[in-house]
Amino acid sequence: MNRPPQPPAKQVPNSTQALVGQLLSHRKFFEKENSQVKHLDNTSISSNSTVFLRLCDDMEYIIDSACTKIMIEECKNLKLTVNDKILTSIIEVWKSDNVNLSLNSQVQTIQIxxxxxxxxxxxxxxHFYSAVWTTTSQFSLKIFEDGQEKYTFNNEKDNSSEEEKEEKENDSLKDELKQNIIRLIDNQLVTEELVRAENWFPITRREWGDWKTKANANAEKLRQSKEAETKNNDEATN
Known part of the structure; x- marks a missing residue:
């Protein structure tokens, strides 16, 4: 049976995995802060720090120094500006409300x-590659070029009645594990649902379908090749 290639993570040398794990183990916590504007530079964070913003309300953080990763948990009314490199190119946000991220350096993956x-x-x-979200409402994405808005996306404008909101909440329980991904493909923002392909890493239905089509085509070519080889061998022995 044809199987997809293994995830890239399994092909990473052990030394590289160990280095990434070591980097992520250094966490710099900013917890339960409120009603401030904070500039984080190399005097407050190091490049091997994972910046962890937790339980912060009405805060604005401006990051002017490199760090390993940024994690945001249970924050409200948070503004974050990133002006320097994130070594893993990853930001994670969960259980938060009204978070605004201004990204002036490469962040390839945002998990919400x-x-x-x-x-x-x-x-x-x-600077953009993908954003992945689950059980998240009112998510918007804007990508600028030369100061002008070029690409925009909004997954929901919540102008629903209370009854409609209750129905959506009930529906969201059914979609608890549903993940969506948005990427720039052929100069367009494309949103797709992620699925698990036979206990494999997450992949979109389109990509999984494309892979199966190619795998089936390759299997058919192999079958025809073996059939032709068997026929030639039979003719040679007769």
């Missing part, structure tokens, strides 16, 4: 879980 009113603003299309 169980959130509401999340706004991403990229200053350059080259």
């Amino acid at each position: 879980d169980h959130c509401k009113n999340i706004n991403l603003n990229y200053s350059n299309p080259n």
Whole structure:
């Protein structure tokens, strides 16, 4: 049976995995802060730090120094501006409400879980690769180029009645594990649902379908090749 290639993570050398694990183990916590504007630079965070914002309300953080990763948990009314490199190129946000991210450096992956009113603003299309979200309402994405808005996405404008909101909440329970991904494909923002392909890493239905089509075509070519080889061998022995 044809199987998909193994996830790239399994092909990473052990030394590289150990280095990534070591980097992520250094966490710099900013917890239960409120009603401030904070500039984080190399005097407050190091490049091997994972910046962890937790239980912060009405805060604004401006990151002007490199870090390993950024994690945001249970924050409300948070503004975050990233002006320097994130070594893993990853930001994770969960259980948060009204979070605005202004991203002026490359952030290839943003993971958003169980959130509401999340706004991403990229200053350059080259800084964006993908955003993945689950159980999140009012998620918007804007990508700018030369100061002008070029790509926009909004997953929900919540102008529903209370009854409609209750129905949506009931529906969301059914979609608890549903994940969506948005990427730039052929200069367009494309949103797709992620699925698990035979206990494999997450992949979109389109990509999984494309892979199965190619796998079936390759299997058919192999079958025809073996059939022709058997026929030639039979003719040679007669």
